[in-house]
Amino acid sequence: MTNLDEIFNSAYKSKVFRRREVLLPDYIPEILPHRDKEIKKVALTLAPSLRGERPSNIFIYGLTGTGKTAVVKYVLRKLKENATGKGVNIGYIYVNVRHRETPYRILADIAEHFNIRVPFTGLSIGEVYNRIIRKISNIETVFIITLDEVDFLVKKYGDDLLYNLTRINEQLSRSKVSLIGITNSLKLIESLDPRVKSSLNEEELVFPPYDAKQLQDILYPRAMDAFVENALDEDIVPLCSALAARDHGDARRALDLLRIAGEIAEREERDRVVKDDVMKARIEIERDRVSDIIKTLPLHGKLVMLSILITTGYGKDYATTGEIYDKYKKIVSTLGFEEITLRRVSGIIGELDMLGIISGRIISRGRYGKTRVINLGGDANTIIEALREDPIMDEILDEEAKWK
């Protein structure tokens, strides 16, 4: 073996991980602990497709990381395997609505599964819809379309698309389509058109959150698979489970913590993951999340974020929408930009609140009006760091520092 081989080999061979991919969010294990009941229910509902019949539509509720997506994907995979064995045609399509959050993109995504090429924009929604129908109408297949996180779609664009999809069968001659809707919010179904509601809710399934013990049952087998023997301190898995259990029993969060903790240990070329790595992982996850959001903010979004940062005294204090808007106007006028309206700034603040970058609550000060009181939810430095990636923000922050 030459020197180079040795280098590559030792770089390739991690001291911590054996199969890191087992911890990635889209990995579906062979066994899903504490979800037997749910798997059975989904399987029973979808089973008629093996006889070429259209299965009932299913609606699934549950908070993030409760195994909704995993269960659905798992059952669909098994179903498909079973179908090919029996010579039945079943097609399944999985679309995550959060990543494709407009009706057009969702349809475009579905279309792409059928090998219909659709442009990023330019076609009418109806046209994409028609192309899909034209393409699949005559194929003798049961299609199961899964829409993950539909709440995002309904909240922003209403239920038109859902309504059309539930009625798609009327326009198909030989193929059949059934839908699986997955949502985080229990309130969603109430806001739906009654027609959509009854048709989509043929079967309904609620996924309860995991508790710390159940999270451990999920983590242990995966940790065994993912890590080299003895790479984990004993208290690592319980710690990740406990932290995630506090976070409404989110299994994905628990797996992320475990994986990132491992990556930190690996980066530092240690062969053992310790408690402190988990704590660091927690900070790192938060930093990445904040930085991703701030980076993709439009210019005025960043300026508003900056104004919040300054008016709240870098997180030590509270500020109202009005105070933030005043500060924003000052910043904008020194830069010579055109300012956006209060309405829009209020909207941006609302969005930042929803994203959890800041935390605000609406209060009434009686005579002195009703407003939103805001402070930074998390760490100011994380936000400053993310903002400084934009040269304009960087300059303003330097300027601001001089005044102090």
Place this chain on the structure above:
DNA sequence: CCTCCACAGGAAGCGCAGGAGT
């Protein structure tokens, strides 16, 4: 008890960019 502040947040719509079809 009523008023009226300082906004929240819904609805409609505008102008532009990116792209399709004709």
Place this chain on the structure above:
DNA sequence: ACTCCTGCGCTTCCTGTGGAGG
């Protein structure tokens, strides 16, 4: 070249509201 489509950031106009002060 021209029309038509959507997404995005934004504006305009709007109605709604908890409670301190009169």
